[in-house]
Amino acid sequence: MSASDADNTADIGVDDFIRRFERGMQAVTAAEDTLTARRRYEALCKSFAPPDPDSLSVVDSELDGVRVRRLRPSGINDGTATDARGNECILYIHGGGWSLGSAKSHHGIAADLAVRLQREVISVDYRLAPEADYSQAIDDCHAVAELARPVALIGDSAGARLGLDLARRLDWQPPLGLVYPPVGTPSLETLGADAPLLTREDVLASWRQVARSVSKLCEARAPAPQIVALAVERDPLTRPFEAAIADWRASGAEIDYFCAAGMVHGALHAHARLPAMRDAWAAFCQALKVRLG
Template sequence: MTPEAFRRAFTHGLQALAGLPLGAARPRYDRLCQGFAPPLPEGMAVQDGSVAGVAVRRVRPAGALPGEVVYVHGGGWTLGSVASHQGIAASLAERLGREVVSVDYRLAPEASYVEALADCRAVIEALTPRAAVGDSAGGRLVMDAAGTGEWRGPLGLIYPPVGHPTPDTLGPDAPLLSRKDVLALWAMVEDDLPEGDPALPPGARLEVLAVEHDPLTAPLEDAVAAWRAAGAEVGYRRAPGLWHGALHAHAALPAMGEAWGDFCTALAHRLS
């Protein structure tokens, strides 16, 4: 698949959701994301259950090493599930060689950001995982869970919104996620976010993955520089020529696959 073919296909899928009630949009979003996922690796087990009263999906590779990794999906806090992001969770499990516990946190507007964060923090604190990884909106949840709880393990952050996005801090518009999209989603949750200094690193050890064309990338790169200056160990890589959401198609997009592989290898080193 070429990057342009991915962009067209994902754009078409997102446009088809416009105007639908959330009850109809959510399963369609799940199917859209699932359509880019490769088949599950041989021997990988998938099991739904719960941790601390929160719904989760466990993805376990054959011969898994001890210790779990928590994964928190994206979707703008209103969409996404353990089903939509199973391809990412499965790839993470395979590359790390560990069981990944994907959190099916409560979504807005039925639930507040406070409740979504409570779900993620409850799973992390119950499992004390080897690492916690989140992409997009899930990356922000992972950052805030680490910043408001007692767990202090390594974090993996995939194009998360950092700081307090404004028209002045965001980067240029891009396909698949516009500045307007970011600001509208942020307005929905900003009053419920925990207080804190955005210049302070969310953890002492972080691996970060971004894409070139994404309004969230400029503030994320500023944050990485600030976190390093504050003493955190931060690995950073950016997939060239790609857009927000491209991780779903990492198996078909060479630039995304290479950046994702580097991210997972670096995170695996931190776990070992």
């Protein structure tokens, strides 16, 4: 392991993470064009990810015309674009506020999922705003899901919202893994207090980009019969998420819920380096693994 790799695996404090992520996001927002902003965001997120294990195979390809990254642990049978269902794969949908993020920026999360669950993970590079609207983003995820027939859907942040809306479209009902999603229709009244890295206005600004093309669905009905949920303590999205979980449980869903104490939105990128996030993420993944059998 090189010195730089070692630096990328040492534990850090949440305040250090916040400072580094804030500094990186300042560079993202100062970018002169969208492409530069997205590349800077990818570099920022990747800077917290540990190196891949040698046992992980990574292939960028397409499924039904949608760009994907396929991450496969050793021992998992190789698959082609038409037989992914034989691999019992996981579909992962990245976050980024619907305008940022990619399979590259969230590679560390998807790679860790593949290793922990010992299944192929297909990470979807769905189209982003403002070039595409929400309906096109979810269409991309739906197209990949129909071809791959994943045994679970997992998403974080904006990707978790896509995942729960996608789950309501499917004619089969795989377990759903949700990490700090925006649920319902975000508003100043429903959101929790502002927090480092994510304020209520940040949430509303992202929502305004996609709100017109978000399907109107029954929010009280659980998006899947089995859900594994992960939130962080310091996040305006946690209060409405916990309220939704209560409603979904009342409607009959089986839900495992974990909350990372002291953590903030975006901390999943540094799950390998933030002890509280690491523990909550491990519990989330273990609950998913149990539900997958």
